[in-house]
Amino acid sequence: MLNTLRTIVQEVSAASDLRAALQIIVQRVRDAMKTDVCSVYLFDQEQSEYTLSATEGLNPSAVGVVKMAQSAGLVGQVGLREEPINLEDAAAHPKFLYIKATGEERYHSFLGVPIIHHRQILGVMVVQQKKRRRFDEPEEAFLVTMSAQLAGVIAHAEATGSLLVTPNSPRKTARFQGTAGASGVAIGEAVVAAPPADLGAVPDRQHDDLDAELALLDRALEAVREEMKATAAKLSELLPVEEQALFDVYLSMLDDNALGLEIRNQIRTGSWAPGALRYVIDEHVRNFEKMEDAYLRERAADVKDLGRRVLSYLQKEDKNSITYPDNTVLVSEELTPAMLADVPHEQLSGLVSVQGSGNSHAAILARALGIPTVMGAVDLPFLKLSGNQLIVDGNLGLVYSTPSTELLEHYQVVVEEEQEFTEGLEAISGLPCLTPDNYRIPLWVNTGLMTDTVRSLDRGAEGVGLYRTEVPFLLRERFPSELEQEKIYRHQLEAFAPRPVTMRTLDIGGDKSLSYFPIKEDNPFLGWRGIRVTLDHPEIFLVQVRAMLKASVGLDNLRIMLPMITSVFEVEEAMHLIHRAHTEVLSEGLPVVMPPVGVMVEVPAAVYQVRELAKQVDFLSIGSNDLTQYLLAVDRNNPRVANLYNSFHPAVLQAVQKIIDDTHKEGKTVSICGELAGDPAAAILLMAMGVDMLSMSATNLLKVKWTLRRITMEKAKDILAEVLTMDNAQVIRSSLELALCSEGLGKVLGIKSRRFSQ
Structure with missing residues (x-):
């Protein structure tokens, strides 16, 4: 069986x-x-x-x-x-x-x-x-x-849209749950992006010109033949005769009477060349893999290799011929920044990735660019979506394929209202975040790219609560040098001066890995990440801190923050290295002021040591994303348990209140820089809890400011007192939405989108 x-x-x-x-x-x-x-x-x-x-x-x-x-x-x-x-x-x-x-x-x-x-x-x-x-x-x-x-x-x-019981059956709307990557709603046409030479990721697509596709295939096959001949000639003196014969086998497989003919026939059925190649190669691979003889089964690998070689040439020529519709929704198994760069910005409406998370570099870039994005849509059959109409709900992490007329009309209204509302927010960009009863709360931003910086300053950011220093590391194929880091950090510090810039030391591990410094673990979120990596590699940590200190000369707006802290000992060890780096920079004759140093509270162990940690540092910052993940034992990047990941869970809210209270007892300030801070409804609770500042993506800053400028601190505390008596995250969220709607603030929450989806 x-x-x-x-x-x-x-x-x-x-x-x-x-x-x-x-x-x-x-x-x-x-x-x-x-x-x-x-x-x-x-x-x-x-x-x-x-x-x-x-x-x-x-x-x-x-x-x-x-x-x-x-x-x-x-x-x-x-x-x-x-x-x-x-x-x-x-x-x-x-x-x-x-x-x-x-x-x-x-x-x-x-x-x-x-x-x-x-x-x-x-x-x-x-x-x-x-x-x-x-x-x-x-x-x-x-x-x-x-x-x-x-x-x-x-x-x-x-x-x-192919689920048609009878030819006249109406197309059905399909809904797929992912995780929110960047807020907003987009309606557009799917364009499937495939990584280089990955046969399994080649989407289905119909061609417009049979002769052009056949000519493209001929050029690719000839290029691979020439490559094979060159390789065979190069290795002729190194390989025995029987091994050299393998190249002849490859060449014969590419012959017009073998794979080449089958691919052409498939193109003649309407498929574009890469899709026809994938179909034929998959057929042969399946046939080889079913064979009982071990030697013949292994030939499946040869066929795959040939297919990848041909595909790489097809993609080289095809890349320049791709046309993007005005409302492109870019879909991929795993989005990369390079894929985003291929699409003209004015034509890019939305992004969907089967893999990845809200912390993926592509998601960070999407938030910086303000492009609605859904990550981790694991059940999405992305290969078959080219040309399909999609709705991308980046607020709720939902993707709709082949939407009904009713759903389209509903989301079109959401898009129009969101656009009108967002444009109206520009008027308050220069105003302070001041409640009607004169309570002042600073709004800072999370950044990592220069595009973040420009948008942040345009929207009146009062500082940077989290600068992700890992981004320059992710963009390179090696560790950036001290001088390279200094230039990057200087640019950031200068852009915001005299406003404070909080630079988090290198935070890799978990779902953020460097190709040149791979970390392979069965459970990466409970493994070697954050401060654990940099303390084990002081040479990386010292270079980075020295670069930060040198970049701050004459500006004095630097703040350093340590991620993934679980004990006082880690802070003591890190402080020792920071003071050592400071001494080394001073010895070079640079007048560097020792910057404030803080820690991130994002694991339960830190929650119960807040007062001890606060004695060691100048400030604390709550990382609500990881804090929620670790408190609830839910992988925040896993869409299969997305319904369990909820920062409004009573345990999370109680932990945040405890952190704020304990920090203030030691006379220190505490901010929050997770996604919770950028949620207008959550911002009301956080303000009532007494957080000293909120740090969020630039995209959400004006929405939060608009909300807080319209609700009194007294009312916020009433709402907080009510939700802290509740024991269900969904009820808390619904109560918050109801309270905001009664205050006339419902449109900032995307209520229409949320209720329709439920």
């Missing part, structure tokens, strides 16, 4: 559309189980009914015609119970429903299993047999496994 399952999965993966995939499944499952009938009934959520969508054994003319209500018959019972039903005599069951059109009166044995994806019932798979018998456990397990495979196929079909 295992080999059969593997074979079926491979065939289904290669199917051209859902209809073909369903037919493959019903045929192969019926044969594998040696039964008389296999059928698939798909469930329509809007109509609350099942439709016979594929069958092998029942009347084929019933496909697309036979429909049943949600609770009707045995199929309906399988769906309602969300578990298999296995019967020896189906007709004897009280819920049995006889439908003449299917011709199923001859079959007695019945086994039905639900097809479920993300807790939603998508359909039911059924096998039947004339002979009266109960299907055994291995058979039931096999069918359950097949239904799980089919669930993903159906979900993908929904996303691409």
